[in-house]
Amino acid sequence: MINTRVAVAIHTMALIASRPNDDLPSDDIAASVNTNPVVIRRILGMLKRAGLIRTTAGKAGASLTRDPEKISLLDVFHAVEPNGSLFAVHDNPNVHCPVGKGIRTVLDEAFGAAQHALENKLSSETLQDILHHLFDDA
Amino acid sequence: MINTRVAVAIHTMALIASRPNDDLPSDDIAASVNTNPVVIRRILGMLKRAGLIRTTAGKAGASLTRDPEKISLLDVFHAVEPNGSLFAVHDNPNVHCPVGKGIRTVLDEAFGAAQHALENKLSSETLQDILHHLFDDA
DNA sequence: ACCACCTGTAACTATTCTAATTACAAGGAT
DNA sequence: ATCCTTGTAATTAGAATAGTTACAGGTGGT
Incomplete structure (x- = not known):
């Protein structure tokens, strides 16, 4: 299972986006x-390193570096999950076995x-969509 | 990252399918x-419980319960990864916050x-495709 | 300048997951 | 009977996650 950092990061981004005039x-x-x-500050650090937000040491408040409709869930995903591959593959399969050799x-x-299919889906949903679902739905 | 059980299970299924006349x-x-x-036997147990293979206690060898083209990678994935959801979400967000309430x-x-996008892709590739790539490619 | 509040980050901990391993009960084949 | 096997419990080491304490240093009001 993928860690909660992705979920917490999206929650955090939504909060920042929803209150642009408050320094949270x-x-x-x-x-x-x-x-x-501290868990939040660690995630804010990753979001900042990914160029999604701006923060100032010593000063409360973070702000988005671009409009919510230009930040996809994939951007957030990559920011807090820098590991390239989702699936682990076992090491050193036996190359003398035809299956092991090519697997x-x-x-x-x-x-x-x-x-790629998962990432493509994540890239099609933006922070703006999240905000819309949070505030404009029934 | 998703554990190596999925990769090992596919490797194992490919091996079984590629040597139907051997009792491995x-x-x-x-x-x-x-x-x-023991790692293999645990995975064989999961594949058996999922109805993908047959085994006999005490007797070497496993066999597929249906043709390789009717076994998708999603079948294998679900067999060894019974946990329903891929993404974890943090517990008990603050319901007094509009974002926490709906997140x-x-x-x-x-x-x-x-x-769903990921699973859909996994369901479109079969064990037969894996065998084809292993044995019929350049 | 002082002070209250904040960020950024190191360090430590408990928990959980994974994978490897040992051990063994019980089935199958000759 | 004996040997090889499966199925499974129990234990272990290691990695990842998330929570926590602690603190160095920045920010801004007074």
């Missing part, structure tokens, strides 16, 4: 997410295609 | 995968759609 300290974000402020290449292709 | 003991499969036989539903939808 990490304690407030943590209170909404229900976790420790890495075949699995890399199949898993790559599956991951 | 778990030691032989383990030698091809490069792991411990679970929104994330469940977004993550569900992404997972």
Whole structure:
């Protein structure tokens, strides 16, 4: 299972986007997410390194670097999940076995295609969509 | 990252399918995968419980319960990864916050759609395709 | 300048997952 | 009977996750 950082990061981004005029300290974000402020600051750091937000050391508040409709869930996903591949493959299969010899290449292709499908879907949903669902729905 | 059980299970299924006339003991499969036989037997157990293979206690060899073209990678994935959801979501977000209140539903939808895209791709590739890539390619 | 509040980050911990391993009960084949 | 096998429990080491404490240093109001 993929860690909760992705979920927490989206929650955090939605909170920042929904209150552009408030300077939310990490304690407030943590209170909404229900976790420790340090967990939030770690995630804010990753979002910042990915170029999605701006923060200032010592000063409360983060802001988006671009409009919510230009930030996809894939952007957030990659920001907090820098590991390239979703599927692990076992090491050193026996190359003297025809199956062992070729399995890495075949699995890399199949898993790559599956991951690409997932990422493609994540890239089609934006932070703006999230905000819309949170605030404009029934 | 998703565990190596999926990769090992596909490797194992390919091995079984590629040698329908041999009764492979778990030691032989383990030698091809490069792991411990018990790891293989555990995975064979999951594949059996999922109805993908037949095995007999005490007797070497496993066989597919249906043709390789009727076994998708999604079947294998579900067999060894029974956990329903791919993405974890944090517990107990603050319901007194508008974002915290609705985030679970929104994330469940977004993550569900992404997972569905991945599963759809996995369901479109069969064990037969794997065998083809292993044996009929350049 | 002081002070309250904040960020950024290191360090430590508990928990969980994974994979490897040992051990063994019980089935199958000759 | 004996040997090889499966199925499974129990234990272990290692990695990842998330929570926590602690603190160095920035920010801004007074």
